[in-house]
Amino acid sequence: MGNQFVLIISASIFCIGTVGFLIRRNPLIMLMSVELMLNSVNFLLIGYSSILQTLDGQIFALIILTVAAAEVVVGLAIILTIFRTRHDLNVDHINVLKG
Amino acid sequence: MFSYAWLILALPLLGFIGLSWFGNKISKKQAGYAGCATVGLSFLVTLVVLSELLALEPEKRLGHVETLYQWVSSGSFKLDLAILIDPLSVFMFLIVTGVGFLIHVYSIEYMKGDPEYSRFFAYMNLFIFSMLLLVAAADFFFLIVGWALVGLASYLLIGFWKEKTSAVLAARKAFVMNVIGDVGMVIAALMIFQNFGSLSYMDVFSAAPDQFRSNDDTMVMITLLLLVGAFAKSAQIPLHTWLPDAMEGPTPVSALIHAATMVTAGVYLIARCHVLYELAPITMYLIAGVGALTAVFAGTMGMVQYDIKRVIAYSTMSQLGYMFLAVGIGVFSFGMFHLMTHAFFKALLFLSAGSVIHGLNGEQDIRKMGGLRFAMPLTHITFLVGAICLAGVPLTSGFFSKEAIIMSSFHAEMGNIVFWAMGVLTAGMTGFYIFRVYFYTFMGKSRNPEAHPHESPKIMAGPLLILAFFALVMGFSAHWVDQFLGPVFGVAAHHYEDSMLEAIVVLAGLGGILIAGIVYMTSKDKLEFAKQALAPVYDVLFNKYYIDEIYDFLIVKPVRAIGAFFEQKVEKEGIDYVVDQVGSQVRGISQGISFLQSGKIRTYALNMVVGMVAILLFVVFL
Numbered sequence: 001m002g003n004q005f006v007l008i009i010s011a012s013i014f015c016i017g018t019v020g021f022l023i024r025r026n027p028l029i030m031l032m033s034v035e036l037m038l039n040s041v042n043f044l045l046i047g048y049s050s051i052l053q054t055l056d057g058q059i060f061a062l063i064i065l066t067v068a069a070a071e072v073v074v075g076l077a078i079i080l081t082i083f084r085t086r087h088d089l090n091v092d093h094i095n096v097l098k099g
Numbered sequence: 100m101f102s103y104a105w106l107i108l109a110l111p112l113l114g115f116i117g118l119s120w121f122g123n124k125i126s127k128k129q130a131g132y133a134g135c136a137t138v139g140l141s142f143l144v145t146l147v148v149l150s151e152l153l154a155l156e157p158e159k160r161l162g163h164v165e166t167l168y169q170w171v172s173s174g175s176f177k178l179d180l181a182i183l184i185d186p187l188s189v190f191m192f193l194i195v196t197g198v199g200f201l202i203h204v205y206s207i208e209y210m211k212g213d214p215e216y217s218r219f220f221a222y223m224n225l226f227i228f229s230m231l232l233l234v235a236a237a238d239f240f241f242l243i244v245g246w247a248l249v250g251l252a253s254y255l256l257i258g259f260w261k262e263k264t265s266a267v268l269a270a271r272k273a274f275v276m277n278v279i280g281d282v283g284m285v286i287a288a289l290m291i292f293q294n295f296g297s298l299s300y301m302d303v304f305s306a307a308p309d310q311f312r313s314n315d316d317t318m319v320m321i322t323l324l325l326l327v328g329a330f331a332k333s334a335q336i337p338l339h340t341w342l343p344d345a346m347e348g349p350t351p352v353s354a355l356i357h358a359a360t361m362v363t364a365g366v367y368l369i370a371r372c373h374v375l376y377e378l379a380p381i382t383m384y385l386i387a388g389v390g391a392l393t394a395v396f397a398g399t400m401g402m403v404q405y406d407i408k409r410v411i412a413y414s415t416m417s418q419l420g421y422m423f424l425a426v427g428i429g430v431f432s433f434g435m436f437h438l439m440t441h442a443f444f445k446a447l448l449f450l451s452a453g454s455v456i457h458g459l460n461g462e463q464d465i466r467k468m469g470g471l472r473f474a475m476p477l478t479h480i481t482f483l484v485g486a487i488c489l490a491g492v493p494l495t496s497g498f499f500s501k502e503a504i505i506m507s508s509f510h511a512e513m514g515n516i517v518f519w520a521m522g523v524l525t526a527g528m529t530g531f532y533i534f535r536v537y538f539y540t541f542m543g544k545s546r547n548p549e550a551h552p553h554e555s556p557k558i559m560a561g562p563l564l565i566l567a568f569f570a571l572v573m574g575f576s577a578h579w580v581d582q583f584l585g586p587v588f589g590v591a592a593h594h595y596e597d598s599m600l601e602a603i604v605v606l607a608g609l610g611g612i613l614i615a616g617i618v619y620m621t622s623k624d625k626l627e628f629a630k631q632a633l634a635p636v637y638d639v640l641f642n643k644y645y646i647d648e649i650y651d652f653l654i655v656k657p658v659r660a661i662g663a664f665f666e667q668k669v670e671k672e673g674i675d676y677v678v679d680q681v682g683s684q685v686r687g688i689s690q691g692i693s694f695l696q697s698g699k700i701r702t703y704a705l706n707m708v709v710g711m712v713a714i715l716l717f718v719v720f721l
Contacts, residue, residue, distance in 0.1 A: 022704055030700075095698030 006047030013040035025090050027079045031072065038068050101151070101165050101184045106144045107192060108182065108231045110137040114224035122217025131207040134220030138203050138227050142196035149189050157586050161185050162301060164237045175296055183237035183300065187587045190435065190580075191234040191367055194442045198359045199227050201562035205450050206351040208558040209457060213349075219259060223355070226252035230360050234367060238298040239288040242368075246284060246328065249364065250277035253356050257348040269344035276341040280331025287324035290317070304374040311378055322375055322382040325368060333365030333419045335393045340647055342416055343400075346408040350453030353408055358415045358449050359442040366422040366438050370431045373588055377429070383513060387427025391508070391521040394420025396644070398528035402535065403640045406463050407452045410536050414489060415445055417525055424522065425504040428513040430593075432584040437500035439580065440573050444488035444497055447566040448533075451482035454555040454563065455540060462547070465539040472541040474552035479541045481563040486537050488570045490530040491608040498605070499574035501526065503594065505604050510595040519600070523607045530611025538619040 017036030024030055042061040049057030083089055114137030122130055152160050163184040171178035182188075203223060210219050229252050233245025250273075258270030288298060294310070294317055295303045311318045329335075334342035345357045356362070369376055369386065376383055394417045401413030418441050425434030456463055458475050472479040488497035505526065509519035545552075581594075639645070697703075 018708060022701060022708065025701075091700050094700070098696060098698030 002047075002051060006044060006051070010040045010044040010047070013037075013043065025092055027075075027082070027089055027091055030091065031075050031079070034075075035068060035072065038064060101148055101163055103144065104148050104165055104182060104184055104235075105167060107141050107148070107196070108228060108235060110141040110144070111224045111228040111231065113137060115221050115228060118217050118221035118224060122221055125217070127211070127216045130217035130220050131210075134217075134224055135200065135203040135207065137224055138196055138200045141227070141231070142193075142200050145189065145192040145196050148184060149193065152184065152186065152189055157582075161586055164299075164301065176292075178238070178240055178298070181237040181241075182235035184235075185587060186583050187367075187371060187435070188234050190439070190584060192231065194439055195227060195230050195234065195360050198442050198446050198566075199223075199230075199355055201565055202351050202355045202359070202446060202450065205354075205453070205559050205562040206349075208556055209351055209453055210349060215259075219256075219349070222252060222255045222259065223351075226256065226356060226361070230364070233364055237300055239284075239291060239300075239303075240298050242371075243281070243284050243288055246332070246364065247281050249361050250274060250281065250332075253277070253345070253361055256352040256356060257345045259348055259352065263347065266347040269341070269347040273341040273345050276338050277331050279338060280328035283324045283327025283331070287321050287328070290321050290324065294321075300371070304372075307374055307378060313378055314381055315378065318375060319379045319381055322372070322379040323385075325372060325375070326382060326386065329365030329368045330389070331365075332368075333362050333423070334416050335365070335389050335419065335423060336396060337646075339393065339397070339416055340643075340650065343404075343409050343412045343643070346406070346412050350408065350449060350456060353412070354446045354449030354453065357412065358445040362415060362419055363422065363438045363442070366419070366426060366434055369423075369426045370435055370588070373426075373431050376426075380513070383427050383429065385427070387424050387508075387513065387518060390420045390423025390425075390427050391518050391525075392420070393417070394424065394525040395521050395528070396420075398525045398532065399640050400643050401532040402528060403637060405465055407455065407465050407468075407536055407540065408449070408463055410465075410532055411445070411448050411452060414448075414529065414533060415441075417529065418445065418489070420525070421501060421504050421522070424508055424518060428508055428511045428518065430504070430507040430511055431588045432581050433500065433503045433507060435584055436577060436580045437504055440488070440496035440500040440570070443566055443573055444485045444495075444570040447481060447563065447570050448485035448489065450559075450563055450566065451478050451485055454478040454559055455482070455552075457555055457559070458552045465536055467547040468540045468545075469543045469547075470541070470545040471552055475541075475554045477554060477560050477563070481567045482537060482541065484567040484570055486533045489533050490612055491526055491605070492612075493605055494574065496570055496572070496574035498608075499577045502601060502604055503577065506595045506597060506600060507593075509600060510597065511593075523604055526604055527607035527611040530608040531615045532611075534612045534615035535619055538615060542620060 014037050017033045017040060020033035020036065021030050024033065042064055045057035045061045045064075047057075049055065049061075079089070082094065086094070114134055118130060118134060125133070164179075164181050165184060166179045166181040168180055169177065170180045203220070206219065206223065210216055213219060226249065229245050229248030231245075233242060233249055236242040236245055254270045254274040254277075257273050258267050260266045291303055292298055295306050297303060297306075307318070327338075331338040342357060342362065346353055348357075376386075397413045397416035397420060401410050401417060404410045404413065418437070422434045422437050422441070425431070425437060455468065455471060455475065455478060458471070458478070459468065462468065484495075488495040491498045491501045501522075505519060505522035508514045508522050509516065642648075
């Protein structure tokens with residue numbers, strides 16, 4: 001039971017994150033969706049760490065959290081700069097790199 | 100024991116480098132003196148080497164190889180930075196540095212008006228260094244290095260007045276002709292290495308007689324290829340056309356490079372490689388034949404030219420023909436002896452001609468000269484000395500050296516009556532053309548009332564007088580030269596006594612002078628009459644047998660046509676087309692697929708998700 005519960009919750013959160021990333025146009029929300037996806041994986045790691053009685057998963061989760069925090073800093077900085085220069089945060093309008 | 104002999108080469112090289120770097124920072128006077136000093140010191144070192152060499156027994160004078168360090172060592176191939184000290188190389192050192200020094204001194208005054216004074220002396224020093232390297236080389240590698248450097252220096256000096264189109268074209272012509280020779284030399288060196296496994300003179304010359312029979316195909320091939328280089332450098336038929344044009348350079352250059360030293364490199368090469376040539380008698384006959392032919396051929400062209408320097412240039416070709424004749428019939432030391440006497444009197448003639456040109460502010464056409472014996476008494480005397488030496492008037496140096504060659508061309512083992520007759524004919528023509536110039540220039544009345552000739556200053560007169568002295572007396576050193584060079588060539592050449600033949604040679608030379616006197620000193624009518632009677636011949640001679648035109652038609656034009664074809668069909672429509680197509684095709688394809696780069700983050704994300712799902716499905720279900 002515990003096994004399946006962890007898997008289902010994790011997969012659900014991941015899907016919510018993915019869909020959120022795809023359908024929202026505000027980069028701030030999109031960033032939050034990415035966090036959601038990362039945390040679904042964290043959930044899986046910690047869940048299995050508890051089921052299998054090993055510490056590896058928890059250590060991994062801590063590393064992921066650290067990386068995610070660093071990533072969010074960069075992401076927020078970029079978003080801030082974009083907003084400053086364009087006064088517009090709709091990602092569909094940000095297409096300067098169109099081929 | 101001759102380790103200091105490196106100074107002979109190092110000094111002019113130092114002069115070249117110094118004058119190139121600091122030439123603009125020092126005054127003209129300093130540049131000139133520096134240029135002379137290096138060559139002068141080099142000459143002094145040569146004298147020391149000579150004295151030490153003379154102190155040795157004649158047999159022990161050979162083969163002193165001074166190695167500075169080993170430069171290349173690859174398997175069996177070894178290359179030392181080394182110079183060879185033996186009578187032959189020291190003999191050449193003396194001529195190059197001695198005559199070279201006098202010409203440098205002369206140039207101090209001659210080039211005074213030139214704005215690029217230090218560049219001139221830098222090039223002259225470079226030439227002296229290159230020529231010494233060529234002569235001092237102890238192996239074929241450095242011989243070729245010196246050979247090519249000499250060609251470069253010649254190119255730079257012929258084209259010294261680079262704002263003159265004709266000078267630049269002449270320089271290019273000389274360079275191309277010389278490179279033809281260089282290619283022959285390089286192939287010869289490769290063949291020598293293939294056959295002997297070494298490039299050093301010592302190894303090759305000692306191994307050759309055991310390894311090859313007389314007239315062996317390989318040996319004939321090697322000697323012929325070396326000969327291509329010798330012919331190109333020494334302006335022998337058919338590679339002679341560059342020498343008359345080379346007179347575009349300043350007169351001291353003509354005297355130094357195109358009369359006294361560089362053009363004699365071919366004679367030196369054959370003398371140096373005499374061991375190889377003696378194994379290929381066929382090549383020797385070819386050398387003698389071409390030499391005799393060039394002597395006559397150049398003599399005929401020299402008889403009708405009006406440019407004072409060109410006449411002397413043709414005479415140089417003609418005298419080089421004598422030297423080739425001499426080495427071709429195996430009397431190497433006579434060839435070298437004529438090389439030396441020729442260096443003196445031909446440098447003298449050129450410098451005297453330069454003095455005339457200087458005095459007339461650049462006039463070179465002998466038809467516009469005349470009566471200069473009053474205005475330029477000293478130049479008159481020195482030119483006359485040069486002329487009688489060249490014409491072979493008895494007891495002058497030219498008489499001894501030329502007579503020895505012509506006599507051997509009949510009596511020596513490989514001589515025959517044809518060579519002898521050509522030699523005598525040339526002697527007659529020599530007397531004619533040089534005294535034609537002399538009478539035109541110094542006798543009669545001035546033909547140009549505008550000209551105000553003036554005698555050249557003392558610093559130019561000094562070298563002229565010294566050269567005149569040596570040109571007159573060096574003939575008496577014939578015996579000494581034979582003794583000195585004898586060990587190099589195995590035996591001293593035999594002097595043939597034949598008073599009748601000797602008389603004919605002398606009479607031919609004097610006859611030429613007499614005819615020139617009759618034609619040019621008496622009335623104009625005879626000259627015009629002779630010109631008209633011989634008009635067709637005259638035209639052919641005046642146009643130098645149309646050789647330039649023939650080469651233009653046979654080689655230059657076809658090469659240009661081939662070049663134009665390749666430029667259009669291969670370059671533009673072939674290679675360029677392929678390159679252009681690669682570029683435009685890549686661009687086309689890129690434009691076709693560039694819609695994928697929409698710039699929309701959500702599209703990319705969707706693509707990623709779809710891709711991941713596809714991979715997942717693939718992994719799970721297949």
